[in-house]
Every structure is written in C-alpha cells, then in structure tokens.
Amino acid sequence: DTGVSQNPRHKITKRGQNVTFRCDPISEHNRLYWYRQTLGQGPEFLTYFQNEAQLEKSRLLSDRFSAERPKGSFSTLEIQRTEQGDSAMYLCASSPASGVTDTQYFGPGTRLTVL
Amino acid sequence: AQTVTQSQPEMSVQEAETVTLSCTYDTSESDYYLFWYKQPPSRQMILVIRQEAYKQQNATENRFSVNFQKAAKSFSLKISDSQLGDAAMYFCACQGGSEKLVFGKGTKLTVNP
DSSP states (O other): OOOOOOESSSSEEEOOOOEEEEEEOOTTOOOEEEEOOOTSSEEEEEEEETTTTEEEEETTTTTTTTEOTTTSSOOOESSOOGGGHHHHHHHHEEEOOSSSOOOOOOOOOEEEEOO | EEEEEEOOOOOOOOSSSOOEEEOOOEEEEESEEEEEEOOOOOOOOEEEEEETTOOOOOEEEETEEEEEETTEEEEEEEEOOOOOOGOEEEEEEESSSSSOEEEEOOOOEEEOO
C-alpha cells in the first residue's frame, strides 16, 4: 500500500493556459474523488468515479473542468483556459468501496497557481 | 445537502493537556457518517476518527475520542495527552446521501511545549 499519489505536486501557469493533473489511487480502490481546497477553507467536492464511471459532479465543476478515469485506475483532472480563481490545492482521494461508506484516503495534493 | 460548521478557527493546548474541538452539522439524511481529518502543515490529510450516526456509542481511537450528540447535531473531538505532533488543521466532515464529504472550514490546533 503506497498511498494515493498525485503529480505534479506544484504547478504554476499563466492565465488562459490548460493544465492537467494526475492521481494514482491506492491499488484496488474502486472509488476515486477530486476535491478543491482554497486557502483557509476546507476541501470542496468536485467529482467522483466508481471504476471508470463518473457518478457525481459538483456544480463547482464548470465546463472548463473535465475529469477522466479511462481504465478505472488513475485519473486526470484537466482545467482549460485557467483563471486566477482556479488557484487552489487540488486533492485526490480513493476508497475501496467495500462497504456502505468507506473511509477516503487522501493524496498530498497538487497546488495550482495561476498568474 | 449537508453543512458543517467549525466555530473555532484556532485553538491552542499545552503539551500533555486535553483539548476539545467543536463541530456542528446539519443534514436531512437519516443515515450519515461523521469524520475528523487531520492535515499537518504541507502534508496530506489523514483520517483521525469516524462515527456512524446510527451508533450511539462514541467512537474512540487511542488518545482521540468524540462526543456525538445526535439530537443537537454536534460532533466534537477530544484529544487527550496532547503531543507536539498533534499540531495541524483539523477538519470535521459529514457524508450522507452521496459519496461526497462535506467539510467544515477547519480549526488550527497549536500545541505548546
């Protein structure tokens, strides 16, 4: 069990550029979640996958945001035409989906800075 | 929909003493789960303790315990024998009706030697 990993850990980009983040969940975890955390706030839910199916999306996830989990393993989160308001920590979590409600295990996050 | 409120932005405690972090929540779900997560500086969030709402007994994990008052929708975290390594942001979270966690704004805990 190597834990949830996220890459890159830090990303600095200019407004209007596209960025993509990757999350590798704990092996054999079926559920994968994306959250966004801004300074001084708790994480806010963006979306989650059960295997490769995206089952829930927050209203926070505008059309500029897209997430995929093509083979039910790793996931990518892409932000198109970044805005300064997108600056945040993007957290990924996974859970085994073995019970009614499973503990979510978080990765270290990707910190995005949009200049 | 759930909401979670942490009314203490910051708390401090002396090493070896006990501290209680407050959390209130609101949910329309009959089945839900409550969590406390710890986020050390520049490190990832880890689960401290979880409570199933249908269980009357308060959850405990070593030095960490909760006071779950279902009618009052209160879920406080007690840390006994505080250690320097307990210094972190603590987030209360609720999960019910869907897979997403709804977090409070967090409480920054400082442990003084």
